[in-house]
Amino acid sequence: MNEFVTHIKSDAFRDNVATISKEGKRNWIFAQKPKGKLYNARTIVSIFYLLAFFTFPFVKINGDPLFLFNIIERRFILFGVTFWPQDFFIFGIGMLAFILFVVLFTVVFGRVFCGWACPQTIFMEMVFRRIEYWIEGDASHQRALAKAPYNTDKIIKKTIKHLVFFLVSFIIANTFLAYVIGTEKLFKIVKEPISEHIGGFTSILVFTGIFYAVYSWFREQVCLIVCPYGRLQGVMTDKNSILVAYDYERGEPRDKFKKNARKDKGDCIDCMQCVKVCPMGIDIRNGTQMECTNCTACIDACDFMMDKVGFEKGLIRMASENGIANREKLRFTPRIKGYSVVLLGLIGFLVVLLATRKDVDATILRTPGMLFQKQENNMVSNLYNIKLINKTHYNVPVTLKLKDGSGLIKMIGKDVVINKESKAETSFFIYLPKDQIKKRKTDLSVDIYSGNKKLETVKTTFLGPVTTK
Numbered sequence: 001m002n003e004f005v006t007h008i009k010s011d012a013f014r015d016n017v018a019t020i021s022k023e024g025k026r027n028w029i030f031a032q033k034p035k036g037k038l039y040n041a042r043t044i045v046s047i048f049y050l051l052a053f054f055t056f057p058f059v060k061i062n063g064d065p066l067f068l069f070n071i072i073e074r075r076f077i078l079f080g081v082t083f084w085p086q087d088f089f090i091f092g093i094g095m096l097a098f099i100l101f102v103v104l105f106t107v108v109f110g111r112v113f114c115g116w117a118c119p120q121t122i123f124m125e126m127v128f129r130r131i132e133y134w135i136e137g138d139a140s141h142q143r144a145l146a147k148a149p150y151n152t153d154k155i156i157k158k159t160i161k162h163l164v165f166f167l168v169s170f171i172i173a174n175t176f177l178a179y180v181i182g183t184e185k186l187f188k189i190v191k192e193p194i195s196e197h198i199g200g201f202t203s204i205l206v207f208t209g210i211f212y213a214v215y216s217w218f219r220e221q222v223c224l225i226v227c228p229y230g231r232l233q234g235v236m237t238d239k240n241s242i243l244v245a246y247d248y249e250r251g252e253p254r255d256k257f258k259k260n261a262r263k264d265k266g267d268c269i270d271c272m273q274c275v276k277v278c279p280m281g282i283d284i285r286n287g288t289q290m291e292c293t294n295c296t297a298c299i300d301a302c303d304f305m306m307d308k309v310g311f312e313k314g315l316i317r318m319a320s321e322n323g324i325a326n327r328e329k330l331r332f333t334p335r336i337k338g339y340s341v342v343l344l345g346l347i348g349f350l351v352v353l354l355a356t357r358k359d360v361d362a363t364i365l366r367t368p369g370m371l372f373q374k375q376e377n378n379m380v381s382n383l384y385n386i387k388l389i390n391k392t393h394y395n396v397p398v399t400l401k402l403k404d405g406s407g408l409i410k411m412i413g414k415d416v417v418i419n420k421e422s423k424a425e426t427s428f429f430i431y432l433p434k435d436q437i438k439k440r441k442t443d444l445s446v447d448i449y450s451g452n453k454k455l456e457t458v459k460t461t462f463l464g465p466v467t468t469k
Contacts, residue, residue, distance in 0.1 A: 018281030018291065019220060028146065029220060030139040031129070032276040036300025045116055046126040053119075054171075057178035062393030064421075069179055081354065082391050082421055086361050090353050097346045102229070106236040108339045110243040114229065115295030120214075120222050123172070125279060125295065128165060128215040135161045139276065165216045166208070173207035220280050223293055230290055237288070239321040240335060244294045246274075246285045246316050247324050254285075257309050267311045274298035274316055284316060360396060360418065360455045361389040362448050367427065372464045380437060380464045381429045388425070388448075390418035396450050400428060403445035403457060407432040430462060437464040 019027050059066040061080030068077035076083040076091075083090065105113065115121060136142045136157055148154055178186045181200070189200035214222060223230050237243065251268035268285065275283045277298060280291040284298045302316040319330055367383040375381050390396050398416040400409045410429045418424040430444065442462040448455045 017224065019224065027281065029279060029281045030143045030146075031279045031281075031297075032139040032273075032301075033133050034277045034297040034300050036304060038296040038300050042116055042296070043126065046122045049117070049119075049122055050127070054175055057175060057183050064393060065178075065182060067179055068182055070181060072181075078354075080393075081357070082393075083357075084361075084389060084391060086389065087357060087391075090357065093353060094350055097350055101343055101346050103236055104339050104343055106229075106233060107238065107241055108336050110237055110241050111230070111233055111292065111294040112242075114223065114293035115244075118293075120227070121293060121295065124215055124219060127168060129279070131164055131168070132161060135164070162216060166212050169211035169215065170204070170208045172211050173204050176207055177204060220291075223280070224291055230293075233290060239325075240333070242318055242320055242330065242336075243288055244284060244292060244296060244299060244316065245288070245319045245321065245324055247314070247319070248285070249324060249327055251285070251315050267306070267315050269305065269309060271305050273301040273305050277301045288321070357391075358456055359390070359392045360398070360448065360450070361391070362456055362458050363387045364446055364458045364460045366460065366463065372462075374434075374465075375431060378434045379431045380434050381431045382462050382464070383427060383429055384460065385425065385427050387423065388416065388418050389423050390420060392420060394420050396420075396455075398424075398455075399449045401447045401449060402430065403447050406436070407444075409446070432462055432464065434465070437462070437466065440464070440466055 016022065019029060021027050056066050057068075064077055064080060064082065066077070066080055068075065070076065074085050102113075132142065136145055145154055145157065174186060174190075177200075185200070189197040189204070194201050246268075248266075251266040253264075253266050254268040254270040255265040257269035257271075274285065275281070275298075277300070278284070279295060279297065280293065282289050282291050284292065296318075299316050299318070303313040306313045306315055317330075322328075323330060364384055364386045367385050370383045373381045373383075386400075388398060396418045398418060400411070402409060408431050410431065412427045412429070416424060416426055430446075432442070436442075440463065442464065444460050444462050446458050446460060448458065
């Protein structure tokens with residue numbers, strides 16, 4: 001078999017979506033609760049993710065949150081470092097690097113991010129789905145409850161489930177808002193009268209409603225309809241990409257398990273467990289599909305059944321299409337190594353950008369409408385305005401020095417001290433000896449110091465009379 005899907009009798013499965021019926025109505029997915037090594041690993045990853053999500057807004061560094069994405073005030077904090085509008089070029093480069101990272105990562109590793117690290121998947125499968133299992137039971141119980149008439153038991157279970165769903169959505173909404181406006185403003189909204197924070201309270205209700213609607217009703221449709229990443233998967237992956245894949249070379253032809261009666265049969269016993277645990281409702285044995293998020297639940301289910309009947313595990317596993325067709329084990333090819341190096345390089349590039357970001361930004365301009373002034377002792381002066389931005393969490397005293405030449409700088413007013421995370425503006429004169437001025441505009445460099453530490457060098461021009469012999 002030269003193609004990955006030659007074992008499939010018909011491609012009709014690609015003409016419809018498991019979650020939508022032929023009539024266009026919603027097919028509700030009652031996913032069976034998965035179990036196994038990979039599911040346990042996903043649980044551990046999810047616990048760390050959820051702990052990070054719910055605690056990061058409350059972690060403070062020098063009085064500022066660890067993360068803040070205040071779009072309204074254009075204030076962003078990453079790992080305790082404040083980013084101002086002047087740093088947006090870093091975000092631009094970061095976004096381009098992120099897009100390239102996503103493309104390369106998907107080409108090599110498929111949609112592992114979707115199944116293991118996407119917030120939608122983690123909250124759906126590890127929080128809301130588990131609440132559903134706890135209240136309504138496993139898939140068979142949920143299906144029976146859905147078909148049952150509205151009696152006392154059904155009303156109680158459904159009411160409790162949706163109340164818990166709404167409460168969890170409310171907690172998520174508050175945490176999400178804390179990332180946007182900060183915990184201090186969030187606590188004000190919570191503690192103070194609603195009339196004083198109509199906008200903030202409305203935002204909480206809107207976000208709560210959105211999260212509740214997504215996790216109680218829309219569910220897997222987010223991955224299928226809303227998220228563009230799933231649709232891009234088809235053009236970003238190829239036959240060398242690592243995916244959750246069914247080994248048709250080993251599994252076909254399928255047959256129900258019967259002891260001592262499997263000659264000329266494949267290892268797939270057609271138990272349908274891989275379909276029953278799939279949160280997207282697909283049959284992975286049909287080949288790579290857009291709906292698959294690589295959550296690996298089918299791998300655990302298949303391994304469990306293979307172990308029960310005494311067959312080798314790995315009938316469904318992480319592999320490439322070419323790897324299965326050529327019956328090769330998963331290995332790190334030069335292609336995977338090369339792309340991985342590029343991915344690490346992108347991360348390193350962003351780290352360098354963040355590490356070399358200036359703590360103090362300065363802009364120096366000659367005061368508009370002012371010409372040079374002739375001074376005593378054969379000196380010429382120009383008046384300048386300077387704007388300083390302090391991005392640090394502490395006050396910064398600033399002094400100015402000319403980089404070259406025998407000129408001098410005289411500040412107007414008191415010494416400049418920029419308060420933490422704020423701006424400062426002042427004016428100063430630059431004096432140059434007349435015999436040093438050889439042309440109408442002279443290029444100058446002004447060094448900005450804080451104590452003995454040079455923070456930045458800013459270039460400007462000096463206007464003066466041309467000295468003639």
